[in-house]
Amino acid sequence: MRTISKIALFLVAVFMSSCEDILEKDISNSTVQATYPLNAAVVQSNVVNFQWNKMDGAKTYRVQVYDNHQSLIAEKETEDLHLEQELPSGQYQWRVRGENFAYQSQYTFPISFSTQITEDLTNQLVVLSSPDSDIYTNLATMTLSWQSLQAATNYSAEVVNTSTGQSVYSNTNLTATSISLDNVALTSDGVYQWKVQAMNSNNSTQTQFSTRKFNIDRVNPNQPQNTAPANNATLSLNQQITFSWTISQDSGTVQSPISYVLQFSDNQSFSSISQQFDVTSTSFQQTFTTAGTYYWRVKAKDKAGNEGTYSAGFKIVLN
Numbered sequence: 001m002r003t004i005s006k007i008a009l010f011l012v013a014v015f016m017s018s019c020e021d022i023l024e025k026d027i028s029n030s031t032v033q034a035t036y037p038l039n040a041a042v043v044q045s046n047v048v049n050f051q052w053n054k055m056d057g058a059k060t061y062r063v064q065v066y067d068n069h070q071s072l073i074a075e076k077e078t079e080d081l082h083l084e085q086e087l088p089s090g091q092y093q094w095r096v097r098g099e100n101f102a103y104q105s106q107y108t109f110p111i112s113f114s115t116q117i118t119e120d121l122t123n124q125l126v127v128l129s130s131p132d133s134d135i136y137t138n139l140a141t142m143t144l145s146w147q148s149l150q151a152a153t154n155y156s157a158e159v160v161n162t163s164t165g166q167s168v169y170s171n172t173n174l175t176a177t178s179i180s181l182d183n184v185a186l187t188s189d190g191v192y193q194w195k196v197q198a199m200n201s202n203n204s205t206q207t208q209f210s211t212r213k214f215n216i217d218r219v220n221p222n223q224p225q226n227t228a229p230a231n232n233a234t235l236s237l238n239q240q241i242t243f244s245w246t247i248s249q250d251s252g253t254v255q256s257p258i259s260y261v262l263q264f265s266d267n268q269s270f271s272s273i274s275q276q277f278d279v280t281s282t283s284f285q286q287t288f289t290t291a292g293t294y295y296w297r298v299k300a301k302d303k304a305g306n307e308g309t310y311s312a313g314f315k316i317v318l319n
Contacts, residue, residue, distance in 0.1 A: 024102040025057030031106045032061065032096050037113040043087075044116050045123045046149065050094060051082045055105060058098025066093045066110070086127045086147070089117045119151045121205040126155070126196045133212040136256040136304040140186060144194050145178035146210070152198035156206075162213075163190030163253050189216050189253040219252030221300035221308035224260070224282075231314040237288055244283040245298050245311060256302035265295045268313060288318045 036051040037043055050063055063083050065074040068091040076083055077099075091114050098105040117124070127147040131137070144159070157179055159169040168185040186192075195209040224245040235241055243262065249255060262284050264275040277284060279298075288294070294317075299310040 024100045027055065027057045027098055027100065027103045027105045029106070030055060030057070030098065032058070032098050032108055034094075034096055034108050034111055037094075037111065039111050039113070041113040042116055043113060044118060044120075045125070046088070046115070046117050047084050047086050047125045047127065048113075048115060049082055049084050050096070052096050052108075054081055055098040057100060057103075058105065059100040061096055061098055062104075063094065063096045064107070068092070084125075087115050088150075089115050117150055119200060119205070121149070121151055121198055121200055121207045124149060124151070124198070124207050126152075126198050126207055126210040128196065128210050128212050131212075131214055134215065136215045136217055136254070136302070138216070138218045138304045138306050140183040142181045142186060142214070143178055144181065146196050148177050149198045149207070151200050151205075152207075153200045154198075156197040156199065157194065159185065159192055159194045161188060161190045162193050164188060168192070169194075186216055189218055191215050191254060215254045215256065215304065217252055217254040217256045217302065217304035217306065219250045219254075220306045221258055221302050222248050222250050223309045224298050224300055224311045226296070226298070226311050226314045229314070229316055232317070233314075234317045234319065235288075237291055237318050240285050240287050241316075242283055242285050243296060243298075246282065247300055254304070256304040256306070258300050258302050260298050260300055262298045263296065263310070265313075266292065268295055268315070270295065270297065270310075270313060291319050293317050 032055050033053040035053060037048065052061065060077050060079050062075065062077050064072060065085060067073050074085050093110040093112050095107040095110050097107045126149060129145045129147055131142065155174040156172040157169070157174055158167060159181065160167050169179065169181060191213055193211055193213050195211040197207055197209045199206040224247045226245050228244045229235060229241060260279040262277045262279050263270060263273050265273055293315060295313045295315050297310045297313045299308050301307040
């Protein structure tokens with residue numbers, strides 16, 4: 001009987017692991033239709049916007065770019081039907097394929113194209129470097145940077161707190177490729193948009209603005225409230241126990257995503273921690289194999305780096 005049970009469990013595991021294969025469409029013999037750039041195209045820009053048509057059954061697309069020595073210089077995956085890539089002047093080839101959980105399509109036949117970066121900035125873009133778009137932070141100062149543009153002689157940059165509509169920084173004649181914001185510019189929590197435009201001599205030509213956002217959040221998450229198991233609960237060993245808690249939304253302008261730190265201790269003061277877990281939801285399941293008295297508590301931390309206080313420690317007895 002024990003052998004039969006093991007076989008049954010094995011078959012269930014095999015079935016579950018192959019479910020994704022069963023549900024996914026087989027695209028292994030299909031090919032994505034590339035639309036831009038096509039063979040022998042000349043792209044007069046420092047940024048190439050690779051484009052292709054949607055493939056039935058593909059969840060993501062993988063793009064590869066090779067230089068004229070057949071060396072792979074870029075490989076990226078995206079869910080979109082386009083992908084922007086900065087490239088200096090030169091000869092290139094690119095290809096794209098569709099992918100899902102179980103299958104990969106054929107790559108398109110390599111498509112040759114070239115880029116030409118001229119003094120005309122109209123079709124070029126400023127490539128923003130850091131910080132990444134939509135980050136959350138509690139910093140009081142921040143440096144914003146971008147890549148230099150060959151034909152540019154100066155840059156225009158502006159930073160706006162979109163939560164208040166206030167422009168906190170503006171300069172239309174920058175020669176550097178970064179700006180530093182101090183605690184005066186970033187005095188208020190909020191969603192900030194920064195944008196940079198490149199210009200050349202006498203502003204004869206200029207790029208469109210390149211934009212990103214970042215979030216300033218300096219408010220600590222609230223203290224969680226333990227809900228289950230109840231304080232002083234007596235529970236059974238070797239059984240899965242669900243620990244859960246609630247938390248109210250903080251009063252900050254920006255609500256950064258929250259995760260939790262769950263701690264277990266064998267003493268009420270938590271002077272020694274027997275187990276600690278990072279948890280992304282407001283519940284966690286744990287099984288205890290050793291009898292005794294345990295205490296548990298949880299605190300919230302957010303993506304900006306703020307941390308709240310631990311909940312009151314609850315006692316449980318396992319026997």
